[in-house]
Amino acid sequence: MNKAQLIDAVAEKLTVSRRAAGEAVDAVLNGITGAVVGGDKVSLTGFGTFESAKRPARIARNPRTGEQVKVAAATVPKFRAGQAFKDEVNGAKKTAAAKKATAKRAAAAAAKKSAAPAARGAAKKATPAKKATVRKSTATKAAGSRGAAKKTAVTKAAAKSTAKKTVSKKAAARPVARKSAAVAPATKMAAKKTAAKKATVKKSAAKKR
Amino acid sequence: MNKAQLIDAVAEKLTVSRRAAGEAVDAVLNGITGAVVGGDKVSLTGFGTFESAKRPARIARNPRTGEQVKVAAATVPKFRAGQAFKDEVNGAKKTAAAKKATAKRAAAAAAKKSAAPAARGAAKKATPAKKATVRKSTATKAAGSRGAAKKTAVTKAAAKSTAKKTVSKKAAARPVARKSAAVAPATKMAAKKTAAKKATVKKSAAKKR
DNA sequence: CGTCAATGAGCTGCGCCTTGTTCACGTTGC
DNA sequence: GCAACGTGAACAAGGCGCAGCTCATTGACG
Numbered sequence: 160m161n162k163a164q165l166i167d168a169v170a171e172k173l174t175v176s177r178r179a180a181g182e183a184v185d186a187v188l189n190g191i192t193g194a195v196v197g198g199d200k201v202s203l204t205g206f207g208t209f210e211s212a213k214r215p216a217r218i219a220r221n222p223r224t225g226e227q228v229k230v231a232a233a234t235v236p237k238f239r240a241g242q243a244f245k246d247e248v249n250g251a252k253k254t255a256a257a258k259k260a261t262a263k264r265a266a267a268a269a270a271k272k273s274a275a276p277a278a279r280g281a282a283k284k285a286t287p288a289k290k291a292t293v294r295k296s297t298a299t300k301a302a303g304s305r306g307a308a309k310k311t312a313v314t315k316a317a318a319k320s321t322a323k324k325t326v327s328k329k330a331a332a333r334p335v336a337r338k339s340a341a342v343a344p345a346t347k348m349a350a351k352k353t354a355a356k357k358a359t360v361k362k363s364a365a366k367k368r
Numbered sequence: 369m370n371k372a373q374l375i376d377a378v379a380e381k382l383t384v385s386r387r388a389a390g391e392a393v394d395a396v397l398n399g400i401t402g403a404v405v406g407g408d409k410v411s412l413t414g415f416g417t418f419e420s421a422k423r424p425a426r427i428a429r430n431p432r433t434g435e436q437v438k439v440a441a442a443t444v445p446k447f448r449a450g451q452a453f454k455d456e457v458n459g460a461k462k463t464a465a466a467k468k469a470t471a472k473r474a475a476a477a478a479a480k481k482s483a484a485p486a487a488r489g490a491a492k493k494a495t496p497a498k499k500a501t502v503r504k505s506t507a508t509k510a511a512g513s514r515g516a517a518k519k520t521a522v523t524k525a526a527a528k529s530t531a532k533k534t535v536s537k538k539a540a541a542r543p544v545a546r547k548s549a550a551v552a553p554a555t556k557m558a559a560k561k562t563a564a565k566k567a568t569v570k571k572s573a574a575k576k577r
Numbered sequence: 578c579g580t581c582a583a584t585g586a587g588c589t590g591c592g593c594c595t596t597g598t599t600c601a602c603g604t605t606g607c
Numbered sequence: 608g609c610a611a612c613g614t615g616a617a618c619a620a621g622g623c624g625c626a627g628c629t630c631a632t633t634g635a636c637g
């Protein structure tokens with residue numbers, strides 16, 4: 160499909176002239192590019208997210224001649240597909256896989272609250288079928304209620320234990336994984352972690368438009 | 369920018385109701401996703417290309433637990449930004465680089481017709497600024513005229529020589545390429561390469577609609 | 578406005594993508 | 608219909624994105 164064909168499809172869907180459809184297509188695309196060019200992130204739920212990304216200068220290679228080439232720092236547009244688009248593209252295969260995963264989770268983790276997400280997953284996949292949705296959404300709500308109640312109680316207790324476990328696991332796992340790197344990088348990693356958290360905070364702040 | 373804001377922008381640009389703009393946005397996005405889901409590639413010149421890509425099954429890792437996870441083969445949507453979008457996002461920085469490149473080309477290849485593309489490049493980058501465009505388009509036209517005059521003369525001569533070269537190159541290049549393919553299969557790497565080539569050939573074939 | 582769903586962040590290791598250059602083919606706008 | 612422009616393919620090395628999972632925030636729709 161090229162632009163002209165997209166315009167045809169839009170014209171048909173909107174029952175408008177090709178000219179009007181063409182203007183619509185242009186307006187949408189220019190709306191997206193304009194915002195990204197302006198430094199904005201364009202999040203179209205289900206479709207995907209467009210944003211610009213900084214690329215530092217680097218030494219690349221002219222594959223044809225093998226010659227090294229210095230590539231200047233640049234800002235490039237990037238797109239990340241939304242989950243709905245991904246699921247749609249992945250099609251029936253994904254649906255089947257989801258069902259399997261759902262069943263697997265339900266069986267493996269009945270004692271856990273994963274029953275709730277499993278039910279949700281099922282509800283999600285069943286969304287196209289309204290009748291099924293009605294039934295399952297009822298079940299979901301019931302399960303959800305229980306999950307919520309459990310969750311509240313579990314969360315507090317788990318938070319403490321999780322924090323302890325997390326610390327011990329990380330402390331244990333990293334030195335093992337990086338013996339060669341020895342102890343010193345552990346400090347650096349911790350420093351990075353701190354910085355990362357700060358950065359995250361900043362991002363969260365910056366994120367609020 | 370989120371979807372609602374894009375709808376606002378489209379409504380304003382098209383001077384239509386938000387409802388109409390919303391339908392337009394949906395129609396465009398659904399037009400794209402629909403085609404990609406149908407296995408089609410959507411090439412929107414200047415904006416970019418959406419297509420689906422096959423991802424073979426692989427062993428990935430749950431980053432949190434480190435546990436290995438088998439990820440099933442999947443089909444994912446991907447997007448590659450068009451050159452105009454890239455240039456626009458990269459903005460003034462790119463313009464400066466383009467000028468350098470342009471000057472470089474002009475200097476290095478005065479004897480060649482690359483002077484014409486250089487002028488084109490300059491005209492292209494100057495497009496956003498109307499005043500600048502006027503001035504530069506004048507220069508461009510002048511340059512273009514010369515280029516055209518040169519081109520006409522050069523083209524005829526070059527066409528013959530190019531045709532010969534092209535033929536000889538292709539004839540020479542293909543058997544050579546296939547020879548190496550025939551010899552190389554001794555290695556696994558080469559086998560992969562061969563497979564890739566075959567896939568490429570198929571793609572090229574499939575590409576002709 | 579409220580509810581539900583989508584999204585993003587964070588974690589580690591591996592596969593995909595990007596970069597420049599040239600040429601041939603395809604698309605777009607006048 | 609044609610000129611001008613855009614796109615894709617091919618090449619090698621480094622950088623980026625994604626897998627699962629949880630939680631918090633945000634967005635969309637009724």
